[in-house]
Structure formats: structure tokens, C-alpha cells
Amino acid sequence: MTVGELVASAEGQLASKGVPEAAANAEFLMAHLLECKRPAVRLQSSRALSANQERHYRQLVLERGRRVPLAYVLGSQDFMGLDIRVTPAVLIPRPETEELVEAAVEAAKRVPRRAGSLQVLDIGTGSGCVSIALAHLLPEAQIVATDISAPALALAQDNARAHQLGQRIRFVQADLFHPAGKRTTAAWADVAVSNPPYIPSGELPGLEPEVLKEPRLALDGGPDGLAAIRAIIDEVPPDLRPGGWLALEIGHGQHEAVRGLLAAKGFHSIEVRRDAQGELRIALAKRPG
Structure with missing residues (x-):
């Protein structure tokens, strides 16, 4: 034929x-x-x-x-012009997350320059797409990328090596609730960024069959969709240097709740940005100091 x-x-x-x-x-x-x-x-x-x-x-x-997702069948997904290998061990990179990267880059440019490199924390790295894109866009950045999933971390490391970035991204297996792995005594990160699970548990059964083939760990945000977001906002401040920024991708309709969580933890200069579809999906906030 x-x-x-x-x-x-x-x-x-x-x-x-x-x-x-x-x-x-x-x-x-x-x-x-x-x-x-x-x-x-x-x-x-x-x-x-x-x-x-x-x-x-x-x-x-x-x-x-x-109904296996196209990216899984092909084995890769384009992300900001970068070819990212994907498997069912990781969430498939999406356009909204490109906007998260853009917000994190903008935040990085607002950070006062200190001696040494820019320090970035990527919480829940999955395929490594966010860390890899940030490393390309911020040549001075050194990145720590965490994930609780060993298969996801192995794939992310492979992706980083494929883009010759293995020396600039350190991968750490860590629970989302302890984003930097072993807690250090001194704040070290200039920017923390995360695309956490944010879909309410009760909404998962109604998702497209393709989405349900992605890792539940990367999708399920608990009863209100805010469990991981709440944990990150609670836990990340000791890792952020004073004046450091937190950038989060959030779910539909979560912007007011996320604003409240950030404000309650002392973050200021809070912004929630719209994605290409006009939805409020990217939260950006500054740690006091």
C-alpha cells in the first residue's frame, strides 16, 4: 500500500x-x-x-x-523547541508549562545578582523538561531537580545528558513535601519552580482516556487539588533566599485559593497570569527579604 x-x-x-x-x-x-x-x-x-x-x-x-497518548507512542514531545523523551513514567509536557518556564525566567532576571551562579530548584521534575528549558534559557543557572519517582528521575537524567546539560542539573530523589531533599540550614535557591499535581481526585475519572494513562502521581492533587501546592508553599520558603521567587503552575479556578495560601505564608508581589487560552494558570510570588 x-x-x-x-x-x-x-x-x-x-x-x-x-x-x-x-x-x-x-x-x-x-x-x-x-x-x-x-x-x-x-x-x-x-x-x-x-x-x-x-x-x-x-x-x-x-x-x-x-488511546495511548501520541507522545508515548512516538516516544518524545517537543517542549520549547527541545526534543524531550517521554514514557508512561512521566507527565507529557504541555504548552501551559512553557509559560511556567517563561515566568520563571522573568523571575530569575529580577533576582539581585550575587557572586556565583543563579540557583534554581525544580520541584517534581518529571521528564526534566522544565529544568532543561531553564538551563538553555539561563546559561548562568545551576539547577537542582527533584522527583519522588526513580523511573522519572532516570528519564530526566537521560534527557539532560541528551542536551549536554548533565553537569548543570543535579537530580535528587525527594518527596514533594521536602522539596530540597535533605534540608539545609541556609537558604540557597534564587528561584523555585514547580508544575505539581493539581487535579482534584474526584475529577480524575472524567478525564480523557489519554490523560488517565499518565502517572496518577503527577495528576492527583488530593480532594481539592491543592494538596501538593499547599505543601510546596508551606515547605519551600526555608530553601528560598530572601527576595527569591516561587513560580507555580496551577489548575483552573484555583487562583484565589493559591493567592490566599501564598499571602498567608508571607509571600508578596503575588501575580497570577493567564495562559494562551485566557485561564489564570501561572502563579508567581516573592519571598520577603
């Missing part, structure tokens, strides 16, 4: 399984098979594939038809 015939067949198969944007998914899977960009797939519509290629493509389509 030709590329065009297989893509058309896959589109119908994926649509029958309820896969959103079935046509685009069919083309992305073919682009992956042919090792080309998606627009090039249509230019090769009359190309005949070998039996092995056809078999491989049908397997990719079958997997996507089971």
Missing part, C-alpha cells in the same frame, strides 16, 4: 476509536515512521511502503487506537 492509502485507512480506524484529530494523528505516526516532518507526509502520498514498514505503521496505529 502507499503512504496515502495507509494514512487514509488509519484516519478512519482512529476516528472509530474516538481519537481526537484522527487525521493529524495518522500523519504524525507516518512522519515518525518515515523520519520526516508531518508536512512531508503528503508529498510522499504515492510512495509504496515495504511490508515491514506497513506492519510497523499498523502497530503504531493500533497502539494509538487504544
Whole structure:
């Protein structure tokens, strides 16, 4: 069969399984098979594939038809122009999180310059996408990235090495409730950043099948969605230097609660920013001092 015939067949198969944007998914899977960009797939519509290629493509389509997220099927996800390897051990990077990185970069530029490098704490690093993007955008930064999941940390380390950043990002296995791992006596971080789990537990069953295949640990924010956010706001101040900044990605409708939690802990200059869809999703706050 030709590329065009297989893509058309896959589109119908994926649509029958309820896969959103079935046509685009069919083309992305073919682009992956042919090792080309998606627009090039249509230019090769009359190309005949070998039996092995056809078999491989049908397997990719079958997997996507089971509602396995496209990024897991492909094995990677673009994040701020960076190729980030992903597996079911980690949350798939999303566009909102790119805006979290942008807010953290802006916060870093507000930090008074001290002797030595800029110190950044990434809480719950997952794939490492936030740390890797920050390291690219802030060449002076040294980053500590934590996660409770050993498989996630192993993948994040691989991603950092793939981008030649292994020397600038230190990965630490740590409970979210103790963000810096072993507590130090002196504040050390200029910026702390986190995309924590923030979906209320009761809302999880209603999520898209693809989302439910991502790690529950990275999604479930407890009964009100604020358990991890509350813990970070409570625990991170001793790690932040006076005048340091905390940047958080938060869920829909959580902005007022998060403002209150930050203010109660003494943070000031609190901002909650809108994402590209107009939702208040990025919280930024400064530690007193």
C-alpha cells in the first residue's frame, strides 16, 4: 500500500476509536515512521511502503487506537523547541508549562545578582523538561531537580545528558513535601519552580482516556487539588533566599485559593497570569527579604 492509502485507512480506524484529530494523528505516526516532518507526509502520498514498514505503521496505529497518548507512542514531545523523551513514567509536557518556564525566567532576571551562579530548584521534575528549558534559557543557572519517582528521575537524567546539560542539573530523589531533599540550614535557591499535581481526585475519572494513562502521581492533587501546592508553599520558603521567587503552575479556578495560601505564608508581589487560552494558570510570588 502507499503512504496515502495507509494514512487514509488509519484516519478512519482512529476516528472509530474516538481519537481526537484522527487525521493529524495518522500523519504524525507516518512522519515518525518515515523520519520526516508531518508536512512531508503528503508529498510522499504515492510512495509504496515495504511490508515491514506497513506492519510497523499498523502497530503504531493500533497502539494509538487504544488511546495511548501520541507522545508515548512516538516516544518524545517537543517542549520549547527541545526534543524531550517521554514514557508512561512521566507527565507529557504541555504548552501551559512553557509559560511556567517563561515566568520563571522573568523571575530569575529580577533576582539581585550575587557572586556565583543563579540557583534554581525544580520541584517534581518529571521528564526534566522544565529544568532543561531553564538551563538553555539561563546559561548562568545551576539547577537542582527533584522527583519522588526513580523511573522519572532516570528519564530526566537521560534527557539532560541528551542536551549536554548533565553537569548543570543535579537530580535528587525527594518527596514533594521536602522539596530540597535533605534540608539545609541556609537558604540557597534564587528561584523555585514547580508544575505539581493539581487535579482534584474526584475529577480524575472524567478525564480523557489519554490523560488517565499518565502517572496518577503527577495528576492527583488530593480532594481539592491543592494538596501538593499547599505543601510546596508551606515547605519551600526555608530553601528560598530572601527576595527569591516561587513560580507555580496551577489548575483552573484555583487562583484565589493559591493567592490566599501564598499571602498567608508571607509571600508578596503575588501575580497570577493567564495562559494562551485566557485561564489564570501561572502563579508567581516573592519571598520577603
